[in-house]
Amino acid sequence: MDKKIAVIGTGNMGKAIIQGLVSHSNDSLNSITASTRTDQEAQNIQEEFGINVFTNNQLAAKNSDIIILAVKPYLLEEVITEIIPIISQHTLIISIAAGFTIGQAEELLGGNQPFIRAMPNLAAQVGESMTGIVENSSCSDTDINDAIIIFNAIGRTEMVTEDLLHAVIGVSGSSPTLVFMLIQAMADSGVANGLTREQSLKLATQMVKGCATYLEQSDTHPEKLKDNVCTPGGTSIQMVLEAEKQNYRHTIQSAIQAGIDKSKELSK
Template identity: 40%
Template sequence: MKKIGFIGAGNMAGAIIGGIIKSNLVESQNVIASAKTMTNLNKLKDEYNINVTLDAREVVKNSDIVFMAVKPNIFDGVLESVKDLIGDEKIVVSIAAGKSISSMENIIGDDKKIIRTMPNTPALVNEGMSALCPNKNIEDAELKIVKGIFDSFGKSEVVGEYLIDSVIGVSGSSPAYVFMFIEAMADAAVVGGMPRKQAYNFAAQSVLGAAKMVIESGKHPGELKDMVCSPGGTTIEAVKVLENEGMRSSVINAVCACIEKSKEMSK
């Protein structure tokens, strides 16, 4: 495995670094991160014993794979400041929303190796879902290495860049929808007399277990739903209310709105 660097040391960078180190993909001395201040860097150094610096250029100099983990509003400026150090063999991996491959190629050159990615926040608990979009210069072996990094803190799939807005809608932003669903179910349990902390545990574990059933059983979600709905029972009564209240159409509309907003931000 090659040397890996991170420009930016926020939550997502920390999750990726944690996955790399815990999975023994590389030794800690082969990972370096930079940020504007030492606050997050000190935390990462203490927890994972990686190299840290306040100089983004130092990261690029000492890395074969460079993760661009800075906010979209400063992304172009930071990339511009290090572009002269990005040679033909370095791989630039972006986790920034709204930054297309072509926009990065316009800064560092269309002969450079770039992978645009979209992870999500469950990466913080090693259950992330990430999309990887390589440009034309990435070789299969290189893509396999980067995919291995993302698989170290969850799951990942390689997709065409034209799907990235859909990825944001169904995966990148969707933890927020699920958190709202868990909160609403817990509120209902509290109405029924259950203590709030216990209600959150029941709701969250049920969502976790249901998601695992979808992934591991290979069955259609509708089939799994039917398995729970006994004739004339409590579950089908709840499902009826959800249908009457437009749950599915609300979710579809919300995800579509997220996708459209992502498209606007990429223009």
């Protein structure tokens, strides 16, 4: 992609996006810039990725074709207001913040500015994000395509409508929390039964990774795969019965619904 891209904010997500862009870029790294809050972090990112990093958002974003906002949601209004003087009417602005709507962005930027909301997840750190993408009506096909290329560089993408972005946050944006908690809980059980913490985490992590890969590659319904694990009269079906008794699926669904409800509340 022959575009100048600026990433504002170099924390968990900004850094992962830079990593993806740098590793997928055939162009000069001069086309990627970033900004962050402290001189020390700017120096760290500059050294790690070989790109220009500023502590001034206007300097980083100046002359950019695409600006990716990767700051915490409460800073978005401030950062957008800061960059408005240096963007053109064609600059594509992308936000990855939860709860910051296209309507809120258009109030600040005006309705004619191309604006995209994207919802990636923390697996972007290893190029395995799942990112939901929604565009405003001022985006061209090229803008949408550019966003898809950017987020494909950190994993996979799915175009959705804005009303469905709440569900995306619940199912793939915030849910890494539940998976990490699941792995931690499983590892605790292993430790309680004599495995070392290291062994137990290794077992649980590889199991989750293997199941995700198998599910994806087998093209089989997860319920069928669950049944395939269960030997009649064996250990697995006992775990299934106990999990059902403890409302295992409902617990997960309630947790995800709480995230979706919070996303809706934040978007009001």
